Amino acid sequence: MPPVPLASAFRDLEGALLRRRFQQLDPVLRLEIAAIAALIAAFVGWQLRIPLDGIARAGGPGAAARALALRLLALALVAAIAAGARYARRLRGPDRPEPAWLALPIPPPAIARHLAWEARRIVPWALVPALGALAAAVGLVPAPLLLLIAAAFASLLVPAGHAGCAIALLLASPATAAAGGLELSRPHPIERPLALGPPEARSVRLPRVRWRREAPWRALWRKDLLLALRNPPVQARGRSLIVVMALSALVWRLPVDPAFAHLAAFALALTAGALLAGWLIELAGADPFATLRGLPLGAAPVWGARAAWALTGAGALAAFQVLARPALAPPALAVFLAWTAGAALALGLYGAQLGITLHPRADHARRVLGVSLAVAVAASLMIPLLGWVLLLAALVHSAIGLRRWSAPAGS
Amino acid sequence: MLEVAGLTRSYGALVALDGVSLEARGGEITGLLGANGAGKSTLLRTVAGLQPPDAGRIRIAGVDLLERPIEAKRRLGYAAEEPDFYEELSAAETLAFLAAVRGLDPAAARDRAHALLERMELDARADEPVRSYSHGMRKKLSFVAAILHRPALLLCDEALEGFDAAAAIAARAELRVLADAGSAVLFSSHVTETIERLCDRAIILHRGRITRELGRADWGGVAPGTSPLERVFLEIAGSPTRAEAG
Numbered sequence: 063m064p065p066v067p068l069a070s071a072f073r074d075l076e077g078a079l080l081r082r083r084f085q086q087l088d089p090v091l092r093l094e095i096a097a098i099a100a101l102i103a104a105f106v107g108w109q110l111r112i113p114l115d116g117i118a119r120a121g122g123p124g125a126a127a128r129a130l131a132l133r134l135l136a137l138a139l140v141a142a143i144a145a146g147a148r149y150a151r152r153l154r155g156p157d158r159p160e161p162a163w164l165a166l167p168i169p170p171p172a173i174a175r176h177l178a179w180e181a182r183r184i185v186p187w188a189l190v191p192a193l194g195a196l197a198a199a200v201g202l203v204p205a206p207l208l209l210l211i212a213a214a215f216a217s218l219l220v221p222a223g224h225a226g227c228a229i230a231l232l233l234a235s236p237a238t239a240a241a242g243g244l245e246l247s248r249p250h251p252i253e254r255p256l257a258l259g260p261p262e263a264r265s266v267r268l269p270r271v272r273w274r275r276e277a278p279w280r281a282l283w284r285k286d287l288l289l290a291l292r293n294p295p296v297q298a299r300g301r302s303l304i305v306v307m308a309l310s311a312l313v314w315r316l317p318v319d320p321a322f323a324h325l326a327a328f329a330l331a332l333t334a335g336a337l338l339a340g341w342l343i344e345l346a347g348a349d350p351f352a353t354l355r356g357l358p359l360g361a362a363p364v365w366g367a368r369a370a371w372a373l374t375g376a377g378a379l380a381a382f383q384v385l386a387r388p389a390l391a392p393p394a395l396a397v398f399l400a401w402t403a404g405a406a407l408a409l410g411l412y413g414a415q416l417g418i419t420l421h422p423r424a425d426h427a428r429r430v431l432g433v434s435l436a437v438a439v440a441a442s443l444m445i446p447l448l449g450w451v452l453l454l455a456a457l458v459h460s461a462i463g464l465r466r467w468s469a470p471a472g473s
Numbered sequence: 474m475l476e477v478a479g480l481t482r483s484y485g486a487l488v489a490l491d492g493v494s495l496e497a498r499g500g501e502i503t504g505l506l507g508a509n510g511a512g513k514s515t516l517l518r519t520v521a522g523l524q525p526p527d528a529g530r531i532r533i534a535g536v537d538l539l540e541r542p543i544e545a546k547r548r549l550g551y552a553a554e555e556p557d558f559y560e561e562l563s564a565a566e567t568l569a570f571l572a573a574v575r576g577l578d579p580a581a582a583r584d585r586a587h588a589l590l591e592r593m594e595l596d597a598r599a600d601e602p603v604r605s606y607s608h609g610m611r612k613k614l615s616f617v618a619a620i621l622h623r624p625a626l627l628l629c630d631e632a633l634e635g636f637d638a639a640a641a642i643a644a645r646a647e648l649r650v651l652a653d654a655g656s657a658v659l660f661s662s663h664v665t666e667t668i669e670r671l672c673d674r675a676i677i678l679h680r681g682r683i684t685r686e687l688g689r690a691d692w693g694g695v696a697p698g699t700s701p702l703e704r705v706f707l708e709i710a711g712s713p714t715r716a717e718a719g
Contacts, residue, residue, distance in 0.1 A: 266601065266602065266605075267600050267601060268562075268563045268566065268600050268601065268602060269600075270565070270600060271563065271565040271566045271569045271600075272569070273569045273572065273573075273579035273580070273582060273583040274569075274573060274579055275573070275576075275578070275579050276573050278573070278574045278576075280573075281570055281573035281574050282574070284570075285559065285562070285566075285570050288559075288561065288562060288566065289559065289561060289562075292561035292562075292602070293560075293561050348559070349559075350557035350558055350559060351523070351557060352518075352521075352523055352551070352553050352556070352557055353556075353557055353558060353559070353618075355522070355523055356521055356522065356523060356546065356549070356551050357546060357571070357574050357575070358543045358544070358545075358546035358547040358549075358574075358575065359543065359574060360543050363574075468542045468543055469525065469539070469542060
C-alpha cells in the first residue's frame with residue numbers, strides 16, 4: 063500500500079478526532095448546546111436589528127451593509143484572538159505538548175499546523191452570533207449583498223484563525239526558549255516549546271500530614287484546600303477570583319460618582335460570583351476519576367464540601383464589601399450585600415453542582431456554565447430579572463443530577 | 474465474597490464482557506488471566522463501580538453493587554492498572570485523606586500506612602508530591618491505598634507490573650496475609666508466571682468470556698514464594714525489612 067501523504071493523514075486524524083468527540087457528547091447535551099446557540103443567535107439578532115434599521119433609514123442600505131460588515135469583521139478579529147490565546151496557553155501552559163512530537167518524522171510546520179488546529183476549533187463558534195447579525199440585516203441590506211457579506215465572513219474566519227495562531231506561536235516561542243535556556247540553530251518556532259516539554263516535576267518535601275478523624279465532607283474540604291494552594295490551574299482561577307473580589311470593594315473608594323461606583327461594584331461582584339463558579343469547576347476537574355469515584359462516598363459529602371467553599375466565597379465577597387465601607391444607607395447596604403452575596407452563593411453552588419454532575423468532564427462543565435451565564439445575561443437584558451429565574455432553574459436542574467453521583471459512573 | 478452473574482458490557486459494537494459469571498471466594502487469591510484486550514480491566518473497573526454494566530449482577534460481600542454502591546465500595550479495594558492520584562498531594566496526604574473518607578481510626582491507619590510504605594520502599598519519599606513519582610512508585614502507592622483498609626474484596630489490575638523485585642515480593646506477602654485473614658483477592662494479569670506463583674485458583678478470560686477455571690493442582694504446583702532468580706536478586710539488593718512471600 064502506498065504511503066498516505068502527510069496532509070491527508072492529519073486530515074484523517076483530525077476528522078476522526080472530531081467525530082469521536084461529537085459521539086462522546088451526551089445526546090441531551092447536544093440538544094442543549096444547539097438550543098443555547100439558537101438563543102444566542104436570536105439575542106444578537108434582536109440587539110442588532112434596531113441599530114441597523116436606524117442606520118438603514120439614515121444612510122440607506124449601503125450604510126447598513128457597511129455597519130454589518132464592520133461588526134462581522136470585529137467578530138472575526140475576536141475569533142482570531144480567541145484562537146491565538148488558546149494556542150499560546152497550550153504552548154506555554156503546564157500541559158504543553160510533549161517533546162515526543164519531535165521524534166516523529168514529520169516536518170515541524172506540519173506539527174505546528176496540527177497543534178494549532180486544536181486551538182482553532184473555537185473559531186467556528188463565531189458563526190453563531192454572525193448568523194444572528196445576518197438575520198438582523200434581512201430586509202435592510204439587499205439580499206445579494208447580504209449573501210456576499212456572509213460568504214466573505216465565512217471565508218475570512220479560516221485565515222483569521224490561522225493568523226491568530228501564527229502570532230501566538232511567534233509570541234510563545236521566544237518566551238519558552240528564554241524559560242528553558244534552549245539554544246537551537248534556526249529552529250522552527252514550534253520546536254522550542256516542544257523541546258521544553260511539560261514543566262519539570264520538582265521534588266519538594268511537603269509538611270508532615272496530620273491524621274484526623276473527621277466527617278468525609280471535611281476531609282474533602284481539607285483536600286480541596288490543599289489543591290487550591292498547590293494545583294496551578296486552581297491557583298490561577300483562585301487568584302483571578304480574589305483580584306475581582308478586591309476590585310469590587312475598591313471601586314467604592316474611587317473618586318467617582320457614587321451611583322457609578324454602586325453599579326460597578328455590583329457588576330464586579332456578580333463577575334466574582336461567576337469566577338467562583340469557574341473556580342469550583344476547576345477544583346472538581348482536579349479530582350482524579352478512579353480515586354474519587356472508587357470511594358464509598360455519596361453525593362451529600364461531595365456536595366457538602368463544595369457548598370462550604372461556595373459559602374466561604376460568598377462570605378468573603380460580603381466581607382470585602384463591608385470592609386470597603388460603601389457610601390450607602392444601612393438598608394441599602396443590607397440589600398446590596400444580600401443580593402451580591404446571595405448571587406455569588408447561587409452561582410458558586412451552580413458551578414459546584416456542574417463540576418460534580420459532569421465529573422470528570424470539567425471542560426463540559428465550563429462550557430455549560432459559560433453558555434448558561436451568557437443566556438442569563440441576555441435574558442436579563444431582554445426582560446429584567448428573567449436571567450435570575452433562568453439561573454435558579456439551572457441550579458435546581460443541576461441539583462437533580464446529583465443523585466446519580468453514587469451510581470456507577472456513566473449510568 | 475464476590476459474585477458476578479451474567480455481566481455484559483459493550484463499547485459500541487465491541488462486546489468487552491459477554492455474560493461473565495464468576496466467584497472470588499474469601500481466603501483465596503483468584504487469578505484472572507487473559508491476553509491484552511480480553512476484558513480483564515473492563516471487568517475489574519465494572520466490579521469497582523467505575524462504569525455501569527449493560528446487564529448482570531455484582532454482589533460484594535453480600536451487598537449488591539448496583540443497588541447499594543456506597544455500602545459495596547466500603548468493602549472494596551481497587552489497585553488500578555493506570556492509577557490516577559491528586560498530583561499535588563504527597564503519598565502520606567493521599568493515604569490520610571483516603572483513611573478519613575473511609576472512616577478508619579487515624580492512629581491505626583497511620584501506623585499501617587507507614588508500615589506498608591516502608592515495605593514498598595516509599596517511606597523516604599512519602600512526604601513528596603505524587604507528581605514527582607515514577608510509574609513504579611505510583612503503582613506501589615495505588616497498591617498501598619487499595620489495601621490500607623483491609624478490604625473484604627481486593628481487585629488488582631496488573632497490580633505488580635512496574636514493581637521492583639523486592640517490592641513485588643513484599644506485595645505478594647501482603648496479598649497472602651490479606652487472603653489468610655479472609656479477604657477475597659481478584660488478581661488480573663496477562664503474565665502466567667505471576668498467576669502461577671501467587672494465586673490459588675485461576676480464571677481464564679478470553680474475548681470477554683470465561684473459558685476455563687483451574688485450581689493450583691491443575692498447573693503443576695509451582696512453589697509459591699521467591700523464585701531462584703529473585704533469591705539471587707535479594708542476596709544482592711535485599712532489604713532486611715522485606716517480608717518473604719508465603
